[in-house]
Each structure stands twice: as structure tokens, then as C-alpha cells.
Amino acid sequence: MKFPILALTGIAFLAITQGCVSTKKYEQLQSSYNELQEKTRDINQKYQSSQQELSGSSSRVKSLEEQIASERSNVASLQAALNKCLTSSSQGNVNISKLVDEINSSNKYIQHLVNTKNKSDSLNMVLTNNLTRSLSREEMRDVDVQVLKGVVYISLSDNMLYKSGSYEISDKAGETLSKIAKIIKDYKDYEVLIEGNTDNVPISKVNIRNNWDLSALRASSVVQALQNTYGVDPKRLTAGGRGEYNPVAGNDTDAGKATNRRTQIIITPKLDQFMELIGKAPDTTKQ
Template sequence: MKLYKSIPIMLFTLALAAGCVSNKKYAELQDTYSKLRERNQELSNKYQDSQRELSGSTSRVKSLEEQIASEKANVTALQDALNKCLNSSSQGNVNISKLVDEINSSNKYIKQLVNAKNKSDSLNMVLTNNLTRSLSKEELGDVDVQVLKGVVYISLADNMLYKSGSYEVSDKAGETLNKIAKIIKDYDTYDVLIEGNTDNVPIAQTNIRNNWDLSALRASSVVQVLQTKYAVDPKRLTAGGRGEFNPIADNTTAGGKAKNRRTQIIITPKLDQFMDLIGKAPEQSQK
């Protein structure tokens, strides 16, 4: 963190007095800047990995929902077949017994799937309610909490989080981040992605190349505050930036730009229990 704070001063001094510094000093500044670029690339790579994991989680949830729908349709088909057998001759007695067993097995499996999904949804709602209740009215003006497709999104306005034109976390954000950190630590089986977003106005700082850099550096700053100041396990944290390419409002207005300048804390439940249940799906008898 201290290194990042010194970079703008160093590069600004370099820009003003490039002809006055020694070759050694110039090389040191170049080396520091190269390290910053390498750090940014590491953050970008880590963010891409996290995006792939989040995409995989979304696909698994969709697969789960399709599995539930398929099982329900199968129960309906089995029930129809059972009704036909009941209206036919006594030769269907053996088939009736098999159909009853399959219906019971499928109903039990559906109940397991639904219970597991409901448990995850309930945990997300409790998490959201606990966080919302802990925030003051003033904080709620800068913090938006939503649950979308089983994932909790906490969106923080940049004017609350950062110093103007900087990626350094402000003192004003400390109390709010402390409350969020407590919730994150309470739900210690959830993964946490910190995602930086900007508007489409180009950044004008010598040590930040573009909005990709700015968004990634801001996300990294929040991650490091959660880790170092509020003791969140860094193994659960991922920092990434999306630059100006994930807008939620029109960038042609001042209000739209303000909404797009945000940092999201995305809390994702693990889906291991769902995958275990899908792997234990009852086999259907051949007809």
C-alpha cells in the first residue's frame, strides 16, 4: 500500500525534472513503474480466473434448476403411467410396483434438491438483512445491496470509498467496510470478489495508464484494507477491475457517470452440496 502511494509522487517528479535526475534515479523510477505494471497484470489475471469461476457457478445453478424441472416432469410422467396401469388388466401389477418405487425415489430426490437450494437462498437473504440493518441511513445512500441469481452484490459509491481522483481508500469508508467485513467473516464458506468499475472519462495521471488500471487498483486497495485492517482471510478474496466496460447507467449524464463509478463486493456461496446431490440422482428404470 505504501509503495502505491509513493508511485504518483515519484513519477510526477520524474516528469518535471527528467533532465535533472541521475541515470540511477531514473532507472529506479522505471523499475518501480515496471513492478506496478506487473502487479496490475497479476490482478487482471486473478480477476479473469474469478470471472470464470463465477460463470461456472452460474452455469451450475442453471443446471440444477433444469435438473429439478426434469425430475418434476419425470414424476408427472410416472404418475400418468401408474394411472393407466390401474385402469388396465391385472398384468400391470408388477409394473405398478416398479412405478411406485420410482415415484417415491424421484420425489425424495426433488425434495433434497429443493431443500438445498432453499437453504442457500435463505442464507443469502439473512446475510443481506443483517448487513442492511447494520448500515446507517447515511451509509445506505452510498451502499446498495442486492441478491441476484443466488449471489449477493454490495455496490459501493466511489465518492464514499476513495479520495478524489485516487485509488486510496478514504477514512470515511472505514466504518462501512468494517461492517461489511464482519458479515464476510460470519459467512466464512463464501467466496468474495472485489470488482472495480469506472465511468468512460479517461484517467489523467502519469502513473495510471487507463480506466482498466484505475478500476483494478481500487479493487486491490479494498482487498488489502479488508485483509490488513479487518482480518478477512485473503484466501477468500479476489480483486479485479472492469474499467468502463460494465456500465449500469448512461455515461452521457453526470448522474449516470456517478452510478457507473462504483466498487462491487460480490459474495458467492459455494455449490458443492448441489453438485453432490446431482451426482447422487436416482437412476431411472428402462421402459
């Protein structure tokens, strides 16, 4: 029985001696642990942002792929009709020429759809990269930025921007709005729509009739702050309110209501600029 006793004694001794870590060493380990936790949060937030962007791009890709599949099916049908004509009488020669033209036209349109998809993806990538350069990793925590079909969407919650139950800009919103102004100035040739949104809880203020009023007043407050405090050209700005009628979550929970209470800043390229990148579909009516 001596050996087990000695073994247990040795293990206890090691545990005691190894457990004795100096205060300085403990603080160093604690600091390293905190840094790792911070990096982990940053990575998770970056991952969530990337997932949202990927979801929007995937929707666009799916739509184009469906069009491509439809056109390819049309080509297959035309090819089958052509083969049938080849085995028919000499009168089919006229039809053969027409089918060949239709097949060539369909093939051109398929290529156009492929090119459109590639250009759309490239446009979204360029905008996303430019936004990433404009904002630091720390700044990205404060705003939700998405790029969908060439349009930049920046969403801010009401508790970040406004005083409780009011349309007045809060003191703590200044730093966030300065970042938004920086992005808007980077895209100086783009139009900017400030859009207010609320939950479905009726507002009870003497000078505010309903959620339409509240959402519009909040959007107007942001527009005037961007103009007067941060020097954004007012000719580029539009303020609008959508009240409770554009929810992005259910209003049956507090979390859903908080998500719906938001102000969205939408940076949109002018139509002629966007069409230069996308191009026009070929005319398939001409033979």
C-alpha cells in the same frame, strides 16, 4: 347585509388570532416536522433495500418453481402411461413395476426441490438478518447490501471511496471502510473478492493505461486499506478489476455512468459450507 359582514369579520379575526403562533411553538413544530421527514427517508431507503433483496429471492424461487412444475408434469405423464398399462395385456406387468419406481423417484425429486428452495430462502434470510445486526440504520445509508443465493454483495460508489479520477482512497472513505471491515470480520470463514468497475469513458492519465488498469488499481487500494488499516486477514482477500465490461446501467447518461463507477465487495461462503446447507439431489438413475 349585516350578517355576511359580521361573518367575514369573525372569520378574519379567527385567522389572525390562530396565525399568531409563538416563536418557541413554531420551532417545536419545525423540529417535529424535520424528525418526521428524516424518519420518512429512512423508511423509503429500507423499503428500496427490501425490494432489491426480494427481487433476487423471487428469481431463485421462480427457477425452483419451474423445476417443480416440470417434474409434476412428468409425474402426470407417467401416471397416464401407468393407467394405459393397466388396461393392456398381462405383459404390461413388468412395465407397471418400472413406472411405479419412476413415479416414486420423481416424487422424491420434487420434494428435494421444495426442500432446496426452503433452505436457500432460509440461508438468505439468516445472512440478511446478520448484516442488519452488524450495521445501524444510519450506516445502512452509506452502503448498498444485497444477499443473493447465499452470497453477500456490498456496492460502493467511486465518489465515496476515491479521490477524483484517481485510485487513491479519499479521507472521507475511512468511516465507510471500517463498516465494511466489520462485516468481513463477522464472516471470518468466508472468502472476500474486491471488484473494481468503471464507466466507458477512456481514462487519460500518464500512469494508467486504460479502464482495466484503473478498476484493478482501485480494487487493490481497497484490499490494502482493509488489510493495513482495519486488520482484515489478507489471505481471505482477492483484488480484481472488470473495467467497463460489467455495467449495471446504461452509459448514455451521467446517472448511468455514476452507477457503473463502483467497487463491489463480494463475501462468498466456501463451496463445502454452502453444499452442506443445500444438499445433493437424489440419484434418479437407480431403480
